[in-house]
Amino acid sequence: MARLRLLLGTSFLAVVIFTALSHGLPCTLVYEQQEYDLSSLSAVDHWQVKMTNATGNDTVIYLSVCHPLRNVPRGCSGNDTGACIAKVSSENNVEVTVPNAGRVTSDGLSLHGQLVEYVMGGGDSCPEGGNIYRTFINFICTQTPEEETGPVLMSLTRCQILIAWMTRSACPRRLDVVTDTQCSIQFPSSHHKLHLQTLRAEKFYSASSVQPNAEYEINICGPVMNGSCNRKDVAVCHHPEGRSPEVMATTQNMNVMWGEHETLILTYQASDQGKNVEVIFMCDLSTAKTEVNYMSQNDTTVSFGAQTSAVCPPSANPSCVLKDHVGNVYDLRPLHRQQDNWEVLRSTSDGQEILYYLNICGPVNPGRHFTCPPGLIGACMAGISEHSAYNLGLLNSEPTINVEEDSITIMYNGGEPCKGGQHSYSTRINLICSPDEHGPVLVKETETCEHVFDWLTPVACPRHLNIGSDCRVEDPLYGNVYDLNPLRNIHKDYRVTGEGDEFFINLCGPLVSSCDGQNGTSGVCQISNGQQINAGLSTSQVTFNDGTLIIKYTNGTSGCQANNTRSSQIIFLCDHEVSGRDGPKHFRQNGCSNVFFWKTKYACPSFHVVDCTLYTADGTMYNLQELSSSSSNLEYYTADDKKFILNVCRSVVHQKGSRCAYRAGACIVDRTYHNNSVNIGEVQSGLYLEDGRLMIRYARGDQCVGHERSYQTLIELKCDKDETYPIPQLISEENCTYYFEIKSAAACPVSMKNNTMPLVGKDCAVTSPSGYVFNLSSLKRETDYEIKNQNVTMTLNVCGALNNPECPGEGVGICSKDVNAGQANANLYYLPGHLSLHYTGGEQCHGIINRSTIITFVCGAENVTEGPVLVFDDKYSCIYFITWYTELACEKRISCFVDTWTHRIDLSPLIKSVDNYETVNPENPKEKFYLNVCRPLNPIVGLNCRPGSAVCLSKPGLQGNNPLSLGHPNIIPVSDNEGANIMYVHGAKCTTEPDYNLSSMIHFICDPSAGKGKPVFKEVTHDCQYQFEWRTSVACDILFKEEDSGPQCQIRYDQAKANIDLKPLYRPEGYHVQFRSKTFTVNVCGPACNNSDLL
Known part of the structure; x- marks a missing residue:
């Protein structure tokens, strides 16, 4: 009995030979469930290997497989001869030189490594050293017909012939394949x-x-x-x-x-x-x-x-980023192999070795020497051909997180049938949290054909996880301590609605109100169909997980969906400009659990912001505030799985996947290696121009690898009016400097010179330069508008003729009594800050000109009275000026507050919707200024200030008593060391610098004793900007902790220049006062009657 050595994986196995007799019986080798079938080669009478020598004669070797030679030249002797050597002359004369170069025997076939070897020994005597001729044929498995070669002579030395033969017949075939069962x-x-x-x-x-x-x-x-x-x-x-x-x-x-x-x-x-x-x-x-x-x-x-999951169709892209019930995120993608596979070698008790291929987050890949069956397979027992390999499970399930065991389980189900079809192969991979990577290890194979692998890996560990108490938690990577206590409301719970239910929530302690008949226990109370449900007990435990803060409320009302208890989870999201005093938002209800998102500055580490506007000497302004996001970042990905994260004029917003150094304006996150980040530049200064290019530089990043200098990032911001969604592009990296380009409409310059021409639209509509369409056609109506101002009564319509029969003529748009003040039209004009209709061609005035009317439509303050107001009658030029405040003229209003890391300055209490602020020039009291804050001026009857202006100057000598516009409210306020500044631009033409427009700047200075205060004119700068100073308590630091801890219960004591806090007078039970046989309950700085809003 000969022995055949079969490599299954990388192992040698003994095989049993079926003897190939001279009559051409099947030429197969079988060991257990592997078969090698050379029958297709034995069907040929003989094979030839030819060599040509220098004389032009050929040497031919005649070979057979598993039977004696047939139909060969005379002289190839013997009934069991399997190899014969002859010479063939150029005239095709054949001379047999070695009649028998090897005999066919019953033990000629064996397997060595990956080669099926066929040995024919016992040939004729060899003149060299008394040996005999022997022939060795090595059959090599190949999967493709193109690679098949036929017999190739490798050597002929010392009477030993070595033949190599690449053929599909040398590939093993499994005999235990069960393609179909009842199941x-x-x-x-x-x-x-x-x-x-x-x-x-x-x-x-x-x-x-x-x-x-x-x-x-x-x-x-x-x-x-x-x-x-x-x-x-x-x-x-x-x-x-x-x-x-x-x-x-x-x-x-x-x-x-x-x-x-x-x-x-x-x-x-x-x-x-x-x-x-x-x-x-x-x-x-x-x-x-x-x-x-x-x-x-x-x-x-x-x-x-x-x-x-066993009946789920396999997927080429299974889930690889997981989140557990407390918000931990596990990213398995570092274990994915795009080439090759994870290999496990198993040694059996009989000395054989079996090779397993595994992959994570995708199917196994073809191996260089061994392979798996085709398809979406997660694991296989590899073979030297796909017909000899075993499918150990499909990619048809999601990984499962085992929190208590610090492990993750991956199942590959539905492999091919095993044990005669009774079971099916499957694979279980247990990823176990470990600080070091160890690779997979096979631990057992069960009776149901399940292969179980254990795998110690850091991928199974939750990254950057820390749990704190007292509503505080420390970032384990950077050391920042997050404190959510300022969001605790000791007077009133936060009210949230979602999916038809109502929720009452509080932080860092129990609810103020009772829930389900209990006081001092619940942290979240859910009201569903009028019934109160404890949706989680109060807690002060905060979890930090890779940049996200999470509070989990558990052990609420039981009996939910069988025996489960109610729970709630709040995920805090960093937003530099949101205090969080508005409370959370309901995200979703998942069975017995509710999830809330809460945007707040308290979920942010310290950050840095610089001014994102730039004013040049030639009257150009750049304003990139809209690119400076307080809640998100710009991202750029590279082919090697690196992610660049950037922000504009401010630090990168900290969040999952974007954990950069706190002052970094740009960083790199390597997603292939546990999301480690590299600081490539900190926010230090604002915008600047270099050779006409708008730039921002982030410097002093981490130490550049291999250099003494630090990383820095240069961003060029290019004007592109059609680019709505800016995306950064990495241009190059050179000498530790990264060069980026961002195209955006926000990067387009705005000229402050006096060269603005109006845009004109038809049909009562006009489009602004930003693409916004204003449409005033809804103001046109059948009943005319009437204006009464002192001794003047006027009737008008918008974009259409009057319906008043007392006004003479056809097509009249406005009249005063029976005087035509202009013909109607629908040509709407746009200028920054206002819209206007020009009704011209009215009755003659002074015998030389016709009367006309200009109706300007302005986006005023939020509570301003809408409708037309006659603000000025220019009797010299016979023009009526009408101002009309309407929401239809609003494209957007600027925000009126400034947020920094420590405080918010909210200027909105200074906005006026009736009247205006007034001040004079101390050096020339006849110069009078009219001002509003963040909004246009309200109507000033008798003064024809340019519509939409936020500041106007009235002084003697101005033509037609027209005050000068000192700018419009287009730019949000910014902070400075003393408080905040706001600038108004696009004012009237500057008389001393004709190429410039007038502008104004108000400096709000914190003064706790000033109350609201009032503006004071200071000076006019060389570039036609009017400077004002406004001392006010509104500009003082308003700590979020004070804002969010309930009502501001203070009174002002001016003599002491201090605020007196009345909160110590608050009593939970209130104060009881007897009056006329009745008892009144009152309280200070809090509710008095069953947690109502009554004080």
Whole structure:
């Protein structure tokens, strides 16, 4: 008996030979379930290998496989000759030189490594050293016909012939392949097959029903083992209450078919005229353990249901980023192999070695020497061909997080059938948290053909996780301590609505109000259908997880969905400009748990912001405030899985996946290595121009690798009026400097010179330069508008003629009594800050000109009275000026507050919707200024200030008593060391610098004793800007902690220049006062009557 050595993986196995006789019997080798079949090669009478020498004569070697030579030249002697050597002259004369170069024997075939070796020994005597001729043929497996070679002479020395032969016949073929069973079915729209026996239990699944009261033992695609019914082929055993167990179904008649909505139905035919049994399987990628549950029954069928990943179609892109119930994120992508695979070598007790291929987050890849079966396979037992490899499971489930065990389980189900079709191969990979990477290790193979691997890896560890108390938690990477206590409201709970329910929430302590009849326990109270539900007990424990703060409220009201308790989770999101005093927003309700998002500055570490506007000497302004995001970042990805994160004029916003150094304006996150970040530049200064290019520089980053200098980033901001969504582009990296380019409409310059021409639209509409369409057609109406101002009464319409018969002529748009003040039209004009209609061609005035009217439409303050106002009658030029405040003229209003890390300056209390602020020039009291804050001036009857202006100057000598506009409110306020500044631009033409427009700047200075204060004129600068100073308590630091801790319960004591805090007078029970046989309950700085809003 010869021995054949077979490499399965990298192992040598003994094989048994079927002797190939001279009559050409099958030439096959079999060991266990592997077969090598050379029969296709033995069917040929002989093969030839030819060599040409220098004389022009050929040497030909005649070969046969598994039988003696047939149809060869005379002289190739013997009935068992398998190789013969002859010379062939140029005239085709054949001379046999070695009649027998090797004999066919019963032990000629063996396997060495990956080679099937065929040895023919016992040939003729060799003149060299008394040896005999022998021939060795090495058959090499190849998968493709193009690589097949036929026999190739490798050497002929010392009477030994060595032949190499690449052929598909040398590839092994498995004999244990089971392609179909009663429990196999094709996936819809997929070439993969589903083998349901992967769910067969070692014993059985248990299920129970209430109506009727019964217990069931059931197995999938196999019999119940060691069950209550004493029969070997029982598939379902029914045990009614008070009765003996009975066989409901057997394994004799099984059927598998696809149902509706991608469900799979396994049917067992009834036993003894009973009811059929069906098990309905529903795809659930996240199910780690399959359970069978009783569903229902009717006169003919008992139905069970099971949620399982085994019936889910395989996916090429399975989930690889996971989140557990407390918000920890696990990223398995670093374990994915795009080339090669993870390899595990197993040594068996009989000395063989088996090679396993594994991959994570994708299918296994073809190997260089060994391979797997084709398809979306997560693991395989590799072979030297796909026909000799084993499919150990498909990519058809999601990883499962085992929080208590610090591990993650990945299941690959539905491999090919094993053990004669009784079970199906599957793979279980346990990723176990470890500080070091160790790779996978096979720990066991179960009786149900499941291969279990353990894998110690840091990928299974939650990154940057820390749990704090007292509503504080420390960032374990950078050391910042987050404190959420300022968000605690001691007077009133936060009210939130979502999905039809109402929620009351508080932080860092229990609810102020009671919930479900209990005080001092709940942190979240849910009101659903009028019923109060404890949605989680109060807690002061805060979890920091990779840049995100999370508070989890657990152990709420029980009895939710069987025996579960209610819970809630708040995820805090960093926003540099949001205090959080408005409370959280409801995100979703998932079963018994509610999730809330809460944007707040308290979820941010310290950050740095610089001014994002630039004014040049030639009257150009750049304003990139809209690119400076307080809640998100700009991102750029590279092919090697690196992510660049940038912000404009401010630090990168800290969040998951964007954990950069606190002052970094740009950083790199390496997503292939645990999201480690590199600071490539800190925010230090604002915008600047270099050779006409708008730039911003972030410097003093981390130490540049291999250099003494630090990283820095240069960003060029290019004007592109069509670019709505700016995306950074990496241009180059040179000498530790990264060069980026951002195209945006926000980077386009705005000229402050006096060169603005109006835009004109038709049909009562006009489009602004930003693309916004103003449409005033809704103001046109059948009944005319009437204006009364002192002794003047006027009638007008918008974009159409009057309907008043007392106004003479056709097409009149406005008249005063019976005087035509202008013909109507619908040509709407746009200028920054206002819209206007020009009605011209009215009655003659002074005998030389016609009367006209200019109606300007202005976006005023939020509560301004809308409608037309006659503000000026220019009797010299016969023009009526009408101002009309309307929301239809609003494209956007600027925000009126400034946020820094420590405080907010909110200037909105200074906005006036009636009248205006007034001040004079101390050096020339006849120069009078009219001002508003963040909004246009309100109408000033008798003064024709340019509509939409926020500041106007009236002084003697101005033509037509027209005051000068000192600018419009287009730019948000910014902070400075003393308070805040706001600038108004696009004013009137500057008389001393004709190429410039007038502008104004108000410096708000914190003064706690000033109250609201008032503006004071200071000076006019060389570039035509009027400077004002405004001392006010509004500009003082308003700490968020004070804002969010309830009502500001203070009174002002001017003599002491201090605020007196009355909060110490607050009593939870209030104060009881007797008056005329009645008892009144009052309180200070808080509610008095059952937590109402009454004080």
